[in-house]
Amino acid sequence: MTHVQRLSTLLFKTLRDDPADAETAGHRLLVRAGYVRRTAAGVWTWLPLGKRVLDNVARVVREEMDAIGGQEVLLPALLPKEPYEVSGRWKEYGDLLFRLRDRKGADYLLGPTHEEVFALTVKDQCTSYKDLPVILYQVQNKYRDEARPRSGVLRGREFLMKDAYSFDVTDEGLAESYRLHRQAYVRIFERLGLDHRIVSAVSGAMGGSASEEFLAPAAAGEDTFADCPRCDYAANTEAVTVAVGPVADAAHGAPRELDTPATPTIESLAAHLDVPASAILKNVLVKVDGEIVAVGVPGDREVDLGRLAEHLAPAEVELVTADDFAGRPGLVRGYVGPQGLDVPYYADPRVAPGTAWITGANKPDTHVCDVVCGRDFTVDRYLDVVVVEPGDPCPRCGAGLEIGRAIEIGHIFQLGRKYADAFGLDVLGPEGRPVRVTMGSYGIGVSRAVAALAEQTHDEHGLCWPREVAPADVHVVAAGKTGQIELALDVAALLADAGVRVLVDDRAGVSAGVKFADAELIGVPTLLIVGRGAAEGRVELKDRRSGAREELTVEEAVARLT
Numbered sequence: 014m015t016h017v018q019r020l021s022t023l024l025f026k027t028l029r030d031d032p033a034d035a036e037t038a039g040h041r042l043l044v045r046a047g048y049v050r051r052t053a054a055g056v057w058t059w060l061p062l063g064k065r066v067l068d069n070v071a072r073v074v075r076e077e078m079d080a081i082g083g084q085e086v087l088l089p090a091l092l093p094k095e096p097y098e099v100s101g102r103w104k105e106y107g108d109l110l111f112r113l114r115d116r117k118g119a120d121y122l123l124g125p126t127h128e129e130v131f132a133l134t135v136k137d138q139c140t141s142y143k144d145l146p147v148i149l150y151q152v153q154n155k156y157r158d159e160a161r162p163r164s165g166v167l168r169g170r171e172f173l174m175k176d177a178y179s180f181d182v183t184d185e186g187l188a189e190s191y192r193l194h195r196q197a198y199v200r201i202f203e204r205l206g207l208d209h210r211i212v213s214a215v216s217g218a219m220g221g222s223a224s225e226e227f228l229a230p231a232a233a234g235e236d237t238f239a240d241c242p243r244c245d246y247a248a249n250t251e252a253v254t255v256a257v258g259p260v261a262d263a264a265h266g267a268p269r270e271l272d273t274p275a276t277p278t279i280e281s282l283a284a285h286l287d288v289p290a291s292a293i294l295k296n297v298l299v300k301v302d303g304e305i306v307a308v309g310v311p312g313d314r315e316v317d318l319g320r321l322a323e324h325l326a327p328a329e330v331e332l333v334t335a336d337d338f339a340g341r342p343g344l345v346r347g348y349v350g351p352q353g354l355d356v357p358y359y360a361d362p363r364v365a366p367g368t369a370w371i372t373g374a375n376k377p378d379t380h381v382c383d384v385v386c387g388r389d390f391t392v393d394r395y396l397d398v399v400v401v402e403p404g405d406p407c408p409r410c411g412a413g414l415e416i417g418r419a420i421e422i423g424h425i426f427q428l429g430r431k432y433a434d435a436f437g438l439d440v441l442g443p444e445g446r447p448v449r450v451t452m453g454s455y456g457i458g459v460s461r462a463v464a465a466l467a468e469q470t471h472d473e474h475g476l477c478w479p480r481e482v483a484p485a486d487v488h489v490v491a492a493g494k495t496g497q498i499e500l501a502l503d504v505a506a507l508l509a510d511a512g513v514r515v516l517v518d519d520r521a522g523v524s525a526g527v528k529f530a531d532a533e534l535i536g537v538p539t540l541l542i543v544g545r546g547a548a549e550g551r552v553e554l555k556d557r558r559s560g561a562r563e564e565l566t567v568e569e570a571v572a573r574l575t
């Protein structure tokens with residue numbers, strides 16, 4: 014038996030008008046339907062309806078994580094600085110990190126992600142190879158001082174993430190843990206009803222599995238991806254932003270250290286290129302000699318563009334603005350260093366012989382610092398710059414590619430031994446000698462999944478939840494008269510007794526029209542309307558998504574829904 018939620022007592026208020034700051038349909042509807050309220054920029058309150066949806070998403074995630082043997086823990090969000098100094102991320106994270114100080118002057122941070130403290134937890138708890146493999150996860154708020162929090166809970170500065178970490182002694186073990194997570198993620202997103210694609214987070218050409226992203230196609234998304242309509246090929250066009258100029262031989266001359274002034278800004282870049290700052294709005298392509306060499310969103314990646322601009326003669330650089338970008342999205346493929354994805358910054362000595370300039374490849378949130386090829390890293394291999402345009406042939410099956418927008422809803426990584434090395438995470442191996450542990454990390458944006466669902470499933474009348482995440486299974490609407498409210502409450506009780514999750518609109522003094530509009534806005538999958546036929550014990554069932562209606566007796570309706 015479940016609890017009947019009466020709208021007459023529910024803390025919720027629908028808004029007729031769109032909130033002024035709403036950027037996307039999903040954002041607008043979640044606010045209008047009374048699911049979330051803004052508390053500060055990128056900081057959100059979850060009202061009862063929203064909390065139900067958020068909990069449903071988290072429940073599905075937990076069930077599938079438990080099914081692959083994950084053990085749930087809860088680490089603190091308030092963390093000491095030291096582990097993040099050991100890993101280098103106290104600095105690397107730059108302005109993204111929320112830092113704070115306690116009364117004794119000790120430095121703390123609010124966790125943006127928890128690799129460090131999970132590594133330490135396992136170091137503390139596991140001593141033998143027999144204790145591994147282990148998968149730990151938590152569902153917890155994360156804190157990132159995003160440059161541009163936007164679209165409501167889609168990009169928050171406080172947001173709910175499921176983060177999981179695997180610990181293995183062998184590379185094969187890590188590959189298996191990664192495979193388990195990948196499968197669990199597919200099941201999770203299928204159960205949530207989220208349309209999704211899996212893309213390599215590095216480059217479609219590499220086909221590697223060291224890191225993959227789960228993307229939910231939606232116009233509101235901030236990622237651009239190439240999608241094959243015929244086979245399952247998909248590639249993130251924004252995963253890597255590496256500029257490669259007129260290609261000089263990699264062996265040509267020793268790279269020298271850059272001597273660049275302060276981080277370029279949109280203004281300084283615009284001044285350098287002699288274009289108005291307003292021309293640099295959103296997605297920007299930079300072309301050199303007609304070839305696209307950098308793709309970026311100023312703000313996230315202004316540094317890349319700025320560096321490029323500073324190290325090439327202005328005449329060589331052509332700036333393409335947002336409008337041009339819309340018609341010509343580019344896939345720029347880069348290279349990986351010997352440490353794989355963990356190399357935070359890449360420099361390319363080929364831009365001009367003897368120079369290295371730096372991009373924040375795959376780390377749009379971090380600030381770029383000077384690194385020098387040969388001193389700080391060496392280059393493993395190069396991939397060519399490839400521009401993918403709509404209609405280009407799919408590398409797998411040849412069909413014309415489509416280019417679309419998507420929301421990153423999940424991200425899985427084979428981290429390897431980076432954190433184990435940093436923290437000396439060893440266990441005793443079968444031969445009695447210490448063995449270094451290898452790690453994976455796996456994230457799902459739980460609060461972002463709610464936003465992504467709202468973006469993908471709404472229609473012109475309102476939200477339209479898949480049943481698994483909906484705040485209720487059935488929304489009973491008493492169309493007005495007192496007798497109808499009583500019958501509605503009776504039907505709701507019958508349904509609840511049978512385990513159906515019910516909302517009942519028993520508000521007195523609210524017109525039937527308003528109740529219907531609110532029901533469509535709230536988006537529960539099935540509406541049960543107690544209206545004119547109530548006197549004869551007849552009610553109407555309406556499918557929220559298809560709009561199909563059917564008149565039934567109360568008994569028939571209850572039988573149908575239980």
Ligand code: ATP
Pocket residue numbers: 126157159166167168169170171172173174378421422423424456457458459460461
């Ligand atoms: P993005 O590229 O959107 O900034 P990210 O790559 O920085 O995301 P990860 O570090 O991979 O994010 O975190 C794992 C998951 O957490 C992401 O796939 C996403 O679903 C979610 N997430 C990340 N940042 C936010 C945010 N600011 N608000 C809500 N969810 C987020």
Ligand code: MG
Pocket residue numbers: 378
């Ligand atoms: Mg980010």
Ligand code: MG
Pocket residue numbers: 421
């Ligand atoms: Mg990302």
Ligand code: MG
Pocket residue numbers: 226421423424
């Ligand atoms: Mg990511």
